[in-house]
Amino acid sequence: MTTTDSHVGRTAVVTGAAGGFGTAIALELARRGADIIAVDINSADETAAAVRETGRRAIALQADISDPEQVADITPDMIGFTGRVDILINNAGAFPFIDIFDLDYAKWRQTFAINTDTQFLMATAVMRSMRENGWGRIVNLASNSLGLAVPQMVAYMSAKGAVVGFTRSLATDLAPYGITVNAVCPTASRTPGGHKFIGDEIIDSVAGMQAIKRAGVAEDIVGTVCFLSSDDSAFMTGQTVVCDGGLMRV
Numbered sequence: 001m002t003t004t005d006s007h008v009g010r011t012a013v014v015t016g017a018a019g020g021f022g023t024a025i026a027l028e029l030a031r032r033g034a035d036i037i038a039v040d041i042n043s044a045d046e047t048a049a050a051v052r053e054t055g056r057r058a059i060a061l062q063a064d065i066s067d068p069e070q071v072a073d074i075t076p077d078m079i080g081f082t083g084r085v086d087i088l089i090n091n092a093g094a095f096p097f098i099d100i101f102d103l104d105y106a107k108w109r110q111t112f113a114i115n116t117d118t119q120f121l122m123a124t125a126v127m128r129s130m131r132e133n134g135w136g137r138i139v140n141l142a143s144n145s146l147g148l149a150v151p152q153m154v155a156y157m158s159a160k161g162a163v164v165g166f167t168r169s170l171a172t173d174l175a176p177y178g179i180t181v182n183a184v185c186p187t188a189s190r191t192p193g194g195h196k197f198i199g200d201e202i203i204d205s206v207a208g209m210q211a212i213k214r215a216g217v218a219e220d221i222v223g224t225v226c227f228l229s230s231d232d233s234a235f236m237t238g239q240t241v242v243c244d245g246g247l248m249r250v
């Protein structure tokens with residue numbers, strides 16, 4: 001990955017930072033100059049330590065960010081770390097395959113809580129700090145599965161569809177304050193979540209349908225996320241960017 005100084009002076013919150021895309025994103029933002037607040041339901045201490053090795057400041061905050069009270073608890077720590085939050089990468093998520101006849105209301109709600117509620121709660125927690133500074137970048141992780149006929153993903157695709165609507169609508173409301181909001185759609189990738197929910201065999205077969213015929217890895221997404229969280233994307237908001245090895249060629 002090319003290192004630039006595109007994020008010097010910025011403070012970035014990365015959710016789901018304990019592993020997968022979140023760790024790769026936090027590290028690359030740090031290499032480009034950002035201080036990092038690594039948030040996860042599990043300990044993100046290792047990610048924070050790796051960020052510090054790049055020379056940037058970092059803290060790890062442990063919370064279930066689908067819970068409004070836990071988000072409220074960590075908000076002073078997020079804002080107080082450097083006195084500002086400039087960038088939010090709404091990456092935490094989970095992508096369970098659920099047979100439609102087993103999809104009860106509890107599973108539906110849980111899938112929305114993890115994939116959609118988390119993004120709403122975190123954006124509303126930090127957007128006032130962005131407004132104060134007249135600059136902000138919010139990047140929401142969606143999924144390329146939205147454009148594909150993936151079976152057993154009614155709850156997940158609905159939740160990520162809501163992320164796209166949330167992205168468009170929030171972009172409208174926050175644009176007057178210099179805050180952009182965009183979504184990124186990765187492909188099936190070799191992350192801990194990809195391994196657990198999708199499995200290596202399916203990830204490989206998805207790779208075979210991509211224009212670029214190799215399985216996605218966490219590092220494949222970081223360039224797009226860094227662009228959307230930098231000054232370079234200042235005139236771009238409300239967009240859903242597909243970064244999936246050319247699976248969805250729309």
Ligand SMILES: NC(=O)c1ccc[n+]([C@@H]2O[C@H](COP(=O)([O-])OP(=O)(O)OC[C@H]3O[C@@H](n4cnc5c(N)ncnc54)[C@H](O)[C@@H]3O)[C@@H](O)[C@H]2O)c1
Nearest residue numbers: 016018020021040041064065093143188189191192193194
């Ligand atoms: N990996 C893929 O194949 C793939 C494909 C398309 C989209 N995505 C999306 O990318 C994002 C990251 O995926 P990944 O593969 O890195 O997943 P992952 O499971 O490897 O990592 C997700 C991280 O989020 C954390 N997390 C989950 N629920 C949380 C909660 N309630 N509060 C705080 N932290 C929580 C987990 O502990 C984990 O560290 C997700 O939004 C996912 O939907 C992934």
